[in-house]
Amino acid sequence: MSLLVVGSIAFDSVRTPYGEVREVLGGSAAYCALAASYFTPVRVVAVVGDDFGDASMAALRRRDIDLSGIEVRQGRTFRWSGVYSDDLNERTTLSTELNVFESFQPKIRQQDVGIPNLFLGNIDPDLQRRVLGDVRPGFAACDTMNFWIEGKNDSLKRLLGGVDGLVINDSEARLLAGELNTVVAARRLLALGLRFLVIKRGEYGAALFAGGHYFAIPAYPVERPVDPTGAGDSFAGGFMGHLARRGVTGGALREAMIYGSVMASFCVEDFSLRRLQDLTQETIETRAVELRQFLSMDEPPAPSRAPATR
C-alpha cells in the first residue's frame, strides 16, 4: 500500500572524521523515501530550486519513487552544511540556507487524497496539519524538531492529536513533553492523542511506546559508521515502509522498529544516500534476522555473523 512522504530535499555538505562531501543529495524526504522504497511504492511531495537538475534525482528515480509531486521553483535548493565530532555523536551546523524551502507550500494533488499511508517529515506543523487535512490518509505519522517545538508548540500539539504516531529524537521528545524522564515524557506525549510514539536514540537504538506496551531495540551495531546524516529519516522510512507493506496489525509496530533500525544502519555506512541506493531484499532481511537475534533471550546455536567475531 502506497506511502506519501512530505518533507525536505536538500544539498548537504558534510565533514566527518571519515571524509567530506559537498552539495550531495540529502533532506528528510529523500532519506525517508529511499529507505521506504524497499518495502512499498513511495511518492514524494517536496520542493527544489531550479539549480537542482534531473541528475540529482537519479538515486530516487532508480528506485521507482514517484517524483511527480516534487515542485521545481525558481531559486536555489535548500542547503545545509555541518561537521561531526570524532565519535560522530556531536554535530555542529555550519550553515543553513532554506532558499526555496522557506516558502514551501506542499501541493496535494487529487491522486494523493486518501492514500493509505502518510509520513509528514519535519516541516512547519501548520503545513503538516494542512497536508494531513487535505490527504486524509488511512494512517499517518510525523516527525518534528526543536525549532517547531519552541516556535509553534500549539500547532504541533494539535497535529499530534490528528496523526497515529510520532517518530522523534530522544532530546526532542523530552523538550516537547517538558519532562526530562523519557518514560514520563512518553506518557505525556501519548496523552495528546497518539496511538504510538517512537523515540530514536541514535547509536543506542530506539524505543516504542504503544498500546500500553514498551519495546526497545539496540541500534544494529555498525563497525564503520561514516556519516550519521539522515539516519533518523532512514529509520522513519524503514519503519513506515514496513507498516505500509504489512498494515498496522499485531506485532507489526515491533517488526517496523527492526526495519527502521536496519535502514538507519545502512544509511550511516556511507555519505549521503549512497549506501541506501543499491540494497537488496536479501541484504536487508539478513540484518533484520541478525537484529532480532541480538534481542532474543535464546542464544543462537552456532557462531552468528555478529560483528564482534568477524
Place this chain on the structure above:
Amino acid sequence: MSLLVVGSIAFDSVRTPYGEVREVLGGSAAYCALAASYFTPVRVVAVVGDDFGDASMAALRRRDIDLSGIEVRQGRTFRWSGVYSDDLNERTTLSTELNVFESFQPKIRQQDVGIPNLFLGNIDPDLQRRVLGDVRPGFAACDTMNFWIEGKNDSLKRLLGGVDGLVINDSEARLLAGELNTVVAARRLLALGLRFLVIKRGEYGAALFAGGHYFAIPAYPVERPVDPTGAGDSFAGGFMGHLARRGVTGGALREAMIYGSVMASFCVEDFSLRRLQDLTQETIETRAVELRQFLSMDEPPAPSRAPATR
C-alpha cells in the same frame, strides 16, 4: 554457589535534583554484594576505617552477606562526594578522600581459596591480579575505571587475560580499547583473552559480547530515578549473582543481563542502598518478566504493566 566480591566500601555524599544525602553507605563492593545477595550467598573483602561502626553495616548484614572479610583499619573510611545534573546523566565529583582505601591490600583467607565465583570491583589491577591468583576461582569477572586504564594499562591487560569477563562502562571500554567504535572496541577487548564483555550504557541499557554473539537490552524504564550512584555496581551484582545461581551455561549470560538491569533499576530509585535493601524475589522476578517482554518481538496480548500506561 558462593560469590566473593572484592572492592570498595565508602561513605558517599550525593546531591541530585531529587535531594541530598551525606555520608551514607556506598562503594562498589557494597552495591554489588547487596544486589547479588538476592541470588546467591555473598562474601565481601574490603576495608573500612575505625569511624565506620557496626551500624553502617546493618544493610549488608540483614541480607546475610558474610562480612568477616571486611578489614577495619585505623583511620577514616573512603569518602566520595558528587553532584548530578538535572537529567542525572552528568556527574561532577566534588571530593574524593581515599583514606584507608589508599593502601588497601585485600586479604584472602583460606576459606576464600577456590570459591566458585569472584567479582573484582574497581581497584588497582595489580591487586586484582594478586587476588585472582590467590583465590583461583571457578569463574571471575572484573570492572575497572579510567584511572587504571590510563595509569596501569599493562597490568590491566594482563588481568583481562586471566578473568572470564569484563563488566565496564561504555566510555571506559572505548578508552581501554583505544577505539571510539563500540563494536571494534569490543572485538579488541575480547582478543585480550576474555570470554565475554558487558558494556554498561546507563539509561540506554547494556550490551553483551560473548561467544561470537551480540546481545543488547534496554535499561528497565524507571519513572522516578533519584540517584544513579552505584547503578553500574548493582548491575554487576545482579549479573554475577544470577550466574553464581545458575552457572555459566547456554543462555545464562543473557538472563544475567536481565537481572543486572533489574537490580540497577531498583538502585536508582532511591539514595544509597535504600531501595536494594528490602526487595523480594517476587518484586525482582516481576521486573525481569517485564524486561524480557520489552525486548520480545511478540506483542503481549493484554495491556502490560509498561510504565507508559500507568
